[in-house]
Amino acid sequence: VSAFIGVDVGGTKVATARLDENGLGQEFRQPTVLNDTGRLVDEFVELVEQAAEGHSYDAVGVGVPSIVRFATGEAVSTANIPSLVGAPLRDMLSERLGVPVFVDNDATVAAWAEAHDHDFKLVCRNLVMITVGTGIGGGIIINGHIFRGASGGAGEIGHALIGVVTEPDIPFAGGTFPEPGSLEALAAGRALDRLAGAPAASKPGSALGRAAAAGERVDGQAATAMAAAGDPDAQTIVRRWAHALGIGIANAINTFDPEEVVIGGGGAAAGDLLLEPAKAIAEGYVLPGLRGLARVRRARFGPEAGVLGAALLARDELRR
Amino acid sequence: VSAFIGVDVGGTKVATARLDENGLGQEFRQPTVLNDTGRLVDEFVELVEQAAEGHSYDAVGVGVPSIVRFATGEAVSTANIPSLVGAPLRDMLSERLGVPVFVDNDATVAAWAEAHDHDFKLVCRNLVMITVGTGIGGGIIINGHIFRGASGGAGEIGHALIGVVTEPDIPFAGGTFPEPGSLEALAAGRALDRLAGAPAASKPGSALGRAAAAGERVDGQAATAMAAAGDPDAQTIVRRWAHALGIGIANAINTFDPEEVVIGGGGAAAGDLLLEPAKAIAEGYVLPGLRGLARVRRARFGPEAGVLGAALLARDELRR
Numbered sequence: 001v002s003a004f005i006g007v008d009v010g011g012t013k014v015a016t017a018r019l020d021e022n023g024l025g026q027e028f029r030q031p032t033v034l035n036d037t038g039r040l041v042d043e044f045v046e047l048v049e050q051a052a053e054g055h056s057y058d059a060v061g062v063g064v065p066s067i068v069r070f071a072t073g074e075a076v077s078t079a080n081i082p083s084l085v086g087a088p089l090r091d092m093l094s095e096r097l098g099v100p101v102f103v104d105n106d107a108t109v110a111a112w113a114e115a116h117d118h119d120f121k122l123v124c125r126n127l128v129m130i131t132v133g134t135g136i137g138g139g140i141i142i143n144g145h146i147f148r149g150a151s152g153g154a155g156e157i158g159h160a161l162i163g164v165v166t167e168p169d170i171p172f173a174g175g176t177f178p179e180p181g182s183l184e185a186l187a188a189g190r191a192l193d194r195l196a197g198a199p200a201a202s203k204p205g206s207a208l209g210r211a212a213a214a215g216e217r218v219d220g221q222a223a224t225a226m227a228a229a230g231d232p233d234a235q236t237i238v239r240r241w242a243h244a245l246g247i248g249i250a251n252a253i254n255t256f257d258p259e260e261v262v263i264g265g266g267g268a269a270a271g272d273l274l275l276e277p278a279k280a281i282a283e284g285y286v287l288p289g290l291r292g293l294a295r296v297r298r299a300r301f302g303p304e305a306g307v308l309g310a311a312l313l314a315r316d317e318l319r320r
Numbered sequence: 321v322s323a324f325i326g327v328d329v330g331g332t333k334v335a336t337a338r339l340d341e342n343g344l345g346q347e348f349r350q351p352t353v354l355n356d357t358g359r360l361v362d363e364f365v366e367l368v369e370q371a372a373e374g375h376s377y378d379a380v381g382v383g384v385p386s387i388v389r390f391a392t393g394e395a396v397s398t399a400n401i402p403s404l405v406g407a408p409l410r411d412m413l414s415e416r417l418g419v420p421v422f423v424d425n426d427a428t429v430a431a432w433a434e435a436h437d438h439d440f441k442l443v444c445r446n447l448v449m450i451t452v453g454t455g456i457g458g459g460i461i462i463n464g465h466i467f468r469g470a471s472g473g474a475g476e477i478g479h480a481l482i483g484v485v486t487e488p489d490i491p492f493a494g495g496t497f498p499e500p501g502s503l504e505a506l507a508a509g510r511a512l513d514r515l516a517g518a519p520a521a522s523k524p525g526s527a528l529g530r531a532a533a534a535g536e537r538v539d540g541q542a543a544t545a546m547a548a549a550g551d552p553d554a555q556t557i558v559r560r561w562a563h564a565l566g567i568g569i570a571n572a573i574n575t576f577d578p579e580e581v582v583i584g585g586g587g588a589a590a591g592d593l594l595l596e597p598a599k600a601i602a603e604g605y606v607l608p609g610l611r612g613l614a615r616v617r618r619a620r621f622g623p624e625a626g627v628l629g630a631a632l633l634a635r636d637e638l639r640r
Contacts, residue, residue: 066609067607067609067610076609077607077608077609125470126469126470138575142462142467147462148577149446149576149577149578150445150446150577150578150579150613150614151577151610151613152577153574153577153607153609153610153613154575154576154577155575156574156575156577156607156610157574157575159574159605159607160480160571160574160575161482161567161570161571161605162480162481162482163483177607177608179605247481250481251480251481254473254476254477254479254480255458255474255475255476255477255480255575256469256474257468257469257470257471257472257473257474257475257476258469258470259470285479285481285499287387287397287473287476287479287497288397288497289386289387289396289397289473290387290471290473290476293470293471293473294470
């Protein structure tokens with residue numbers, strides 16, 4: 001019997017689970033160790049052993065929120081987990097666990113999961129995944145393989161600029177991340193939070209303004225709930241957010257001509273409220289020769305895509 | 321001896337040349353037949369026979385300015401050559417010429433040429449080509465292979481939106497090509513022409529304004545020449561153009577993590593005046609983990625990249 005452990009490393013928690021012929025097992029979680037590489041590796045080992053639940057496993061896959069040099073499993077600059085950076089994670093973990101370990105970008109392994117069906121068979125050979133969370137991640141599958149680029153940095157589409165006014169006299173903001181005008185700055189969860197704050201402040205009579213006056217939390221989640229309940233100000237905000245995501249989707253289609261564009265991450269929880277206007281906007285910007293070809297859908301595996309994709313990475317790399 | 325004929329189909333002319341062990345032979349050209357598919361195919365046959373110069377050849381490659389369904393060689397919607405659209409060019413030409421024929425996008429075959437050295441050996445396995453001409457074309461090489469996407473439309477990065485102000489209340493322009501805010505609208509030759517016209521009209525005392533008053537042509541080429549001669553208004557215009565191209569380059573690097581980004585097309589003729597500021601802008605927008613890795617350079621084969629790439633496509637597809 002073959003089995004694989006998937007590890008999904010986020011800025012707040014590390015999650016693991018075991019994949020075998022019965023599917024994905026129970027998920028185990030701990031808060032991410034942010035500032036000590038040795039303790040972070042200890043945490044990975046402990047969580048892998050918990051997920052194994054006393055059974056054997058053949059390999060371990062790890063998804064991390066960073067550009068990854070795949071050969072060594074070394075993370076290169078992450079926004080929020082200093083303990084990850086520069087450590088040859090593949091060898092370090094493999095030595096401790098006694099099985100092969102494979103490390104890749106978190107959105108990339110989520111994309112790898114989404115290219116599979118519920119029987120874990122590869123069913124989509126050309127796919128772009130956009131994860132809409134606090135930030136925006138991207139993962140690309142090309143011709144049935146994970147696309148990593150020359151140094152492990154391919155698919156960082158959250159950092160693509162979509163809304164820059166090209167005036168050279170504007171102070172040059174290059175080097176700020178998220179860069180103003182990037183997909184991440186305009187379509188991530190934080191962008192929605194910021195959009196929600198504006199009418200809360202400027203329109204005291206609006207539902208968001210009244211919520212703010214009542215001391216309630218006025219963020220993206222609140223705006224999404226109000227929009228779902230029919231509030232027009234909140235709907236405008238969600239539509240604006242969806243517009244930015246729609247541009248990201250259209251750019252992905254015009255650039256990659258994929259069979260599927262998959263929207264995942266916490267933002268996917270906004271569901272059709274986000275996805276339907278984003279799809280309509282995207283369709284308008286897609287080249288006529290590509291229109292109607294790519295399917296745009298929500299992530300099939302929801303929040304499990306990261307752990308599952310890491311386990312599938314381990315399975316498929318071991319087979320090679 | 322093996323030999324291949326390359327055909328480069330543009331909106332104004334069709335060019336052909338023969339590639340053999342001595343390199344690329346003389347180029348033959350005719351104005352493109354725009355509105356009659358039968359006559360366009362006749363033109364291709366005539367030009368291929370001219371390029372053969374009485375020698376035999378093993379296969380023919382054709383680059384066309386369109387999304388191409390590679391299996392059939394069918395062009396899908398071109399902006400300016402109606403006679404191309406919908407014809408199964410591969411079979412039609414192969415039947416007439418008696419050798420295998422391969423058809424692909426023009427910027428894609430140019431990218432394929434640029435991935436080779438002057439001995440026509442593949443020397444770069446991950447490359448993005450941006451052709452800056454009247455429009456903007458894109459060609460992508462991944463892991464040593466041409467990247468076509470699911471339906472032949474990959475690499476249409478000229479149509480990626482880089483400068484859209486994401487206000488949902490702005491009338492939705494989706495469906496216009498080039499779309500306002502797209503790389504093509506902001507960085508193509510036509511964008512420079514338009515930029516040059518503005519000070520010519522609003523600043524009669526500027527060099528461009530005086531040129532306009534004197535009845536001279538005030539276009540991108542004039543602005544480039546004046547910028548090279550040190551005129552500050554013209555330099556601002558070229559810098560603004562370079563800013564848009566720089567964003568296109570940064571997006572290509574953050575998306576594809578290539579070894580090289582190659583700038584070709586007529587715009588490459590502006591040389592360092594365009595390329596140096598564009599590179600500096602791009603470097604600022606590239607993710608820290610990817611900075612300094614991709615080489616940004618001008619096309620090695622200049623205007624011959626299209627014909628050469630088409631011939632190399634024929635050579636390499638025949639070998640498969």
